Amino acid sequence: FTVRASSYADELVKTAKTIASPGRGILAMDESNATCGKRLASIGLENTEANRQAYRTLLVSAPGLGEYISGAILFEETLYQSTIDGKKMVDVLVEQKIVPGIKVDKGLVPLPGSNNESWCQGLDGLSSRAAAYYQQGARFAKWRTVVSIPNGPSALAVKEAAWGLARYAAISQDSGLVPIVEPEILLDGEHGIDRTFEVAQKVWAEVFFYLAENNVMFEGILLKPSMVTPGAECKDKATPQQVADYTLKLLHRRIPPAVPGVMFLSGGQSEVEATLNLNAMNQSPNPWHISFSYARALQNTCLKTWGGRPENVKAAQDTLLVRAKANSLAQLGKYTG
Ligand code: 13P
Numbered sequence: 001f002t003v004r005a006s007s008y009a010d011e012l013v014k015t016a017k018t019i020a021s022p023g024r025g026i027l028a029m030d031e032s033n034a035t036c037g038k039r040l041a042s043i044g045l046e047n048t049e050a051n052r053q054a055y056r057t058l059l060v061s062a063p064g065l066g067e068y069i070s071g072a073i074l075f076e077e078t079l080y081q082s083t084i085d086g087k088k089m090v091d092v093l094v095e096q097k098i099v100p101g102i103k104v105d106k107g108l109v110p111l112p113g114s115n116n117e118s119w120c121q122g123l124d125g126l127s128s129r130a131a132a133y134y135q136q137g138a139r140f141a142k143w144r145t146v147v148s149i150p151n152g153p154s155a156l157a158v159k160e161a162a163w164g165l166a167r168y169a170a171i172s173q174d175s176g177l178v179p180i181v182e183p184e185i186l187l188d189g190e191h192g193i194d195r196t197f198e199v200a201q202k203v204w205a206e207v208f209f210y211l212a213e214n215n216v217m218f219e220g221i222l223l224k225p226s227m228v229t230p231g232a233e234c235k236d237k238a239t240p241q242q243v244a245d246y247t248l249k250l251l252h253r254r255i256p257p258a259v260p261g262v263m264f265l266s267g268g269q270s271e272v273e274a275t276l277n278l279n280a281m282n283q284s285p286n287p288w289h290i291s292f293s294y295a296r297a298l299q300n301t302c303l304k305t306w307g308g309r310p311e312n313v314k315a316a317q318d319t320l321l322v323r324a325k326a327n328s329l330a331q332l333g334k335y336t337g
Contacts, residue, residue, distance in 0.1 A: 005217065008176035012220030013260075015139045015178045019099055019222060020261030020289035023328045024070035026180075028265070028295035029059050030103035030142060032075055039299075045308045049077070057083040058306060059299075062317035066096035068324035073101040073142050073180075073293070080136065090137040101140040101180070102133045104168065108146060117157040120145035120164050123171070130175035140178040142224070143168040149199055149231065150189040158206055166210035173220055180263065180293070182224035183207055187267050189231030193238050196228050197246050204254035218258040224293050225251075226267050227277055240273075244280035257287035264290075266297030273297075275326045275335055282333035291331045298323045 006012065019026065031039060036055075037047030045051050056078050059065075072093055079102050081089050093100045106122035120143065130141065145161045147153045161183050172179035183203050185196065204225070211218070228246035230238050238246075251262060266274040274297035281290050292298075298320065306316035329335040 006173045006176075006220075008173065009217060009220065011176060012173055012178050012217065015099060016220050016222055016260045019071040019140060019178070020263075020291065021070050022289070023332050024068055025291035025327055025331055026071040026073060026101070026263050026293035027059065027065075027069045027098075027298055027324070028073045028142075028293050029056060029078070029299070030073040030075045030101075031295065032103070032107065033077065036075070039303060043303060043307050051308065052077065053081055054084055054308075055303070055306065056081070056089060057085070058313050058316055059302075059320065060089050060092045060096070062320050065321065065324060066098045068321070068328035069098050071099040071101050071140060073103055074138075075103055079133065079138060094137070099139050100137050101142060102138040102177070103144070104129060104133070104141045104172070105143040105145070111157055111160060114154050114157050115152045117148055117151050117154060118146060119157070119160045123164065123167055126168065126171045127175065130172055130177055134176045138177060140180060140222070141168075141172045142180040142182060144182045144184055144224075146184045146186055147199065147203055148186050148188065149191050149195060153199060153203075158203055162203070162206035162210045165207055166214040166216060169211060169216045169221055170214040173217060178220055178222060179216075180222045180224045181207060181211070182265065184265060184267065185226040187226070187229065187232040190233045190235075191231040192234055192236055193228060193230045193242065193246055196230065197250060200225070200228055200250050201254060204250065208254065208256070218256055219260060221259060222261045222263055223255065223259060224263050224265055227264055227269075229269075232268065240276040240280035243277045244283070248281060248286070251286075251288070255288065259288055261289040261291060263293035266292070266294040269297060271297045271300055271323055275323075275330045278327060279330035279333060279335040282331060292327045294327065298327070
C-alpha cells in the first residue's frame, strides 16, 4: 500500500525551514490561562483577559523582534485576540516576519496505572481545531507532554508520551501545521546528568519509532527537547560545555538529519544559563539548526520590568530584545556575554 503524503508537504517543509533560519528562534508565549495567571500573580496582577492582552501586546509589538525571533507560540485566546490598539495579534506577528504558532494540547492529567505520572490530552477533535487554527493564520503547532525522572519514568508513561506526540504530529501535518514535538524531560530531581542522558535516549527512541509508524514527514517537523542536564536538586552542577557535549551526543544518536530544527526549551534554567548552554552547542557545525524556543528564559526579566505599568512597556520590550538578541547570537555560536 502507499501512504498519502500531506497535500501541504511542500508548505510544511518551507514553514519549518523559515522557523529554523540562521540567528533566529522561537518565543514561547503560549502559557495557558492558569500558567499565565501564576506569572501575572508574581507581579501582583489579576489574571484577567485585559491583563493577559496587555502583556501579550507588549511582547508581539517589541520593535524589531523579528530579527531574532522566527516564530511565536500562542495560546488559543491570543490567536483570536487583538492588541490593545485593536490590531489582530496574528497580523502584528506577520508584519514582524514572525510565524504564528498555536499550542494545541489540552494539558496534563494523571495517568492511571503509572507511578503518579501524567499523560497529555487533546487528540479528540484535534483535526477540526487544527484546520480552524490554520484558517486563523497559525502555521505551526506545539504539543507539550512531560516525562518525570524521579517518578520513573515507567515504560507505560514513556510509551504514552511518544504515541500521543506521534498522533498529534500526523494530524497537524495533515492540516498544514508544522508540529513541534516536545517530550519535556522535567528538570526536577536529584539525579545526575548520566541518568538524564539514559532516560532521554529511551524517550527519543520511542518518539521516533512512533513518528515513523505514523508516517510523519521528518522534513516537516521541529523538535523541542530538554537539554541534557543534572536534576535541579543534584549536588553536582554541569558546565555549559558538559551540557553541550551530552546533549549533542544524544541528538547524534537519536535524531535523523532530515529534521530541520531542534528548538530547546529552557525548563527553569536562568536566562543567562539557557543562553550559555545554547551557545556551547553551536561552537561547531551541526546537522540540524540548533536554537531556542524559550518562554521563561526570554520573558522573566521582561515581565518583572513591566510590572503591569504602561509607562514601563518600552523598558520591558528592551529587556525582551536583549534576551532575544543574546539567544540569536548563541544560535550562531557567537555569544560572548
Ligand atoms: P520554558 O522555556 O519556560 O521551559 O517554556 C518553554 C515551553 O514552551 C514549554 O512548553
